[in-house]
Amino acid sequence: MDAQNTTLSVQLAVKTIEVRKSLSRIIQKFDGLTLEENTDSPWVDILVLEIGSNPSAEFETIKALLQENVVGNLFLTSPKTTADILLPALRAGAREFFTQPIDVEEVKAAFQKVKDQAHNQNTVADQTVNKGKIYSVLGAKGGVGTTTFAVNFATSIQARDKNKSVALIDMNRLVGEVPLFLDLETDTNWEDIGRNISRLDAAYLQSAMVRHSSGVYVLPAPGKVDTEKLLPAGSLFQVVKSMRNFFDYIVVDGGMYFDENLFKIFTESEQIYLVSILSLPCIINVRKLQQSVFAANGVTNGRLRIIANRFEKKAQVSLAEANKIIGTDISATIPNNYALSMTAINNGKSIADVSRNSNIARAYSQLAESVADSGLERAGGIFSWFSKN
Template identity: 60%
Template sequence: MSRQEITLSIQLAVKAPDVHRELVRIVGELDQFSIQEREDAAWVDVLVLEIGHDPAAEFETIRLLLKENVVGALFLTASEATTDLLLPAMRAGAREFFQQPIDAAEVKQALEAVLQKRLRELNPGSTVSEKGKIYSVVGAKGGVGTTTFAVNFATSIQALNKDRLVALIDMNPFTGEIPFFLDLKTDTDWEEIGRNLSRLDAPYLQSAMARHSSGVFVLPAPPKLDRELKMATGFLFKLVSAMREFFDDIVIDCGMSISGDAMKICEYSESIYLISTMSMPCIINVRKLQQSFASAAGVTNGRLQVVANRFEKKGQLSLAEASKLLGSDIVNIIPNDYPLTMSAVSSGKTVAEVAKRSQVAKAYRKLAQSVTGPQVGKAGGLFGLFR
């Protein structure tokens, strides 16, 4: 079934008149969605529920609705977004939370995700969306090689297919080091792009982002934040979502941050790579991260992939021991070659540039091959400007 043949129903359980009107307006702009007015409808594809003065009772209602299988996706909205509200909401089964006043782009993004999911269900095995894939890289602790992994993973993806459009984003303000790792001079960071978010298109990104000799487009973090510039709530998530229209693959160095935008981006990621060494403190942190992703974003082992970085067979923990502690197999291994890695970092080169036939370079190529699959080209439109 094609996109044009589908119409999904949306019911609004929203008391605030201005919020209700805005949601009706947004839905009215979408061809594949319509408002369901009947309160006794046996099924609605999307229910938008406003949280009032009794959240506990409303969360119980959410559980019952999902248990009775009368609602496909459940979105929540409220005037305030607090941890005490968001975490129980997600645990109850809510897919999205819209803080008031409503952001139209955020609502449309969430509804598009519901539509894509339905299309995948109706057309198993087919590719229904050409949007780029996000790969988030998160460190179990400082110093485990998170940035090294992100840089070499992105450049390895690019090396496998020169026609792919690959972006590498540093989400670590103040401490971001990706330009240093690639010996790359950059004039624009994501805070600067935040000043021009309204003109975000392929030509602007092409001119604003620095391009490494490998072909990867790099967007660094700001060395300091401009206190006078008030970034919109969820700015980084919106930026990455918009970039999916222009790039085939987006690798994000999240550092050790899984709060705010980073968690939201991880939720929409194709895969999340948890970078760890085979030491007990790291593995304990990985376990905590697994639990955090599962409870806050509903992300489980299917998309969470632990990477044993700097792996040595005679390390503190064996792969079998670490896998048992984590409850899942560790299949991604980057062997330890500290002199090679440090040589690459200090010279501003990738591992493959320094030693293409090394075991470390081969490990990154193997990992890149696992995500690129067969070449799928994008034609026409703004993509030609990049190519």
Template identity: 25%
Template sequence: MRAFIVSDHESVTAKVRQVLLGEGQDCPAAHVLSLGLAADHLGQSDPELIVIVLSADPARALEVLGDLRAGTKARLLAVGPSADSKLVLRALRAGADDYVDEADLQPELETALRRLATARDSQEQPGRTIAVLGPSGGCGSSTVAVNVAAMLAKTHHRAALIDLKLEADDLAALLSLKPTHTLADLCQNAGRMDRVMFERSLVRHASGVHLLAPPRVLADVPLVTAEGVRQALTLARTLFPYVVIDLDHSYREEQLQALRQADIVLLVLRLDFTSLRGARRTLEHLERMGIGRDRVRLVVNRHGQPKEVPASKAEEALGVKIFHYVPDDPATINRANNNGVPAVLEYPSTRVSKSLAKLAHGVNGRYEGPGTAGAKR
């Protein structure tokens, strides 16, 4: 890759360039630029990779980082002290694709470069799109979406998460994120939406999940259009190996647009009468839309509650085999959700987290059978 270094820190710059050259990157001495000259020079240079060193002047470097993100499609790596967690967060929010600890520069930068290479190779094919849908409220589909996305990001270094529950806006809270831009902003600019605009609308979680949030206020919900959603999903599939969409069961046109693009629909339900009734209606509606049952995976959430409908009767009523069971563990899930962290990352040893991780492996093509052993048939 054509690599450039933007830095006012001479000693760190020399170390960065040494690592880049050792990893086979094209980085001659002329590709080292000061913070003051970076924007003008890089606008004419078609870079593929930019490494920006923050430590000499963090405030100025973050400003330059934001300008570079807006003006180039290159991958951006920020180098700085990892002990300053606020600086790390500000760099990622400004548009850095990854952050490298300057105190452990060589191994950290080498690993980051390999992650970028893996992500670039994976984008030769469009990203796999997983729609997560609950047939009614209270099924836990948003919790499933967040944890599946977090696990996919852990495996593939990055994943997109798109919140199409426009009135709820739950995913940002479940990840303890505060988005600056939203889907409504993108839709208002659909005529000039491109990769740079799309990426700037995302907010990055430390897990590698990149969230596209719904409108901040209910009055802006009508600004979201089916065409804007279509463009956003198309861009997401070109940039990420996996795109997870949390859908509402309203079936408005923007929801239908997402369902049509989905490779897999995870239909998340409970084993009770109202949820099963809603699931059957949803399956019928999906079929009328041309989404066959071969694309739908039934996921039983909160499995193991007292007096629930036996799985065999649920399958008979729906005409579809259950794909996966997520055990009922309100203590773990409530603790994770209240703290704004994915359970699969914060409490990985619990049964519910292991089950959600297995579900993520399932949409990744490495599934080995239903998730909860001993499911009552």
């Protein structure tokens, strides 16, 4: 991970107005730092705390914060620099102590030190852990079964090898339905993880993501748009890219909406599955969308696979006609069995769980086999121990 992509959250627990203003200005101008205003945030990379009129009580609070693992780095500031303040502060776990008035260069140096350490940790992880593989799923139109494909593709990959770790990420803000398809409940989504990306490790992911009975770990999309919590551009891409350190396979349900994050994820994807049905409007959309996908830097024709969902041999548009309109061959077909698919969705199960020997389940199993047997050699990654829990 490049140094400029290491972003740390900073929260200020400072009552002196001038000190708070001075620190805020430094943070706002410091590349790679974001000022965390949400006091209910489950994690903050750096907390700057002002010691007030009751130091002993505040030092106990400091110890509790560090013990609860909700603060990565603790900086203290106080108008007093006497030994009865400095020594207990260091013993309590403070990494830096800022005198008042604030010395701008001193504060910037402290922030830079933490940022460099975070960058070095990420670099070591990038160099020592084999990368998992990303498979993106995109819909030609709404209602063609994009989420059904993503869910059953992910669970089928997991079924191929229980010792591998599989993640399923729902990128559909507002309309994301992956948890509903798998009968899962969770309070955490990729926006929460994106706001704490510097904390991204196996333990944090284990607590943040929800695990389906198949073994697949699910990361839902936010359920609402909150303008105060929107992530900086490209943050979701950094979440997905970083998760390659912890998972063998990552399936991304991209829905049918292009944005900067999805284009960047395409460049990191082993395969991009463009899901369609054999109707003329969908086939025309496929032709347009594949050109948009190819516009992403580094995405070539061999990485885009077109999937004909709900396939029937007697469809009004034949495979041959569809191939001619698109200009390339459809890679695979998923048979049409609407009743079975709806039974699986309504019961929060995968299609294989409902009918393992059905033609649809076999089609997904064949797709998973082409992926799971592609020679990915990993010892399960950092995340492999989750499968044992």
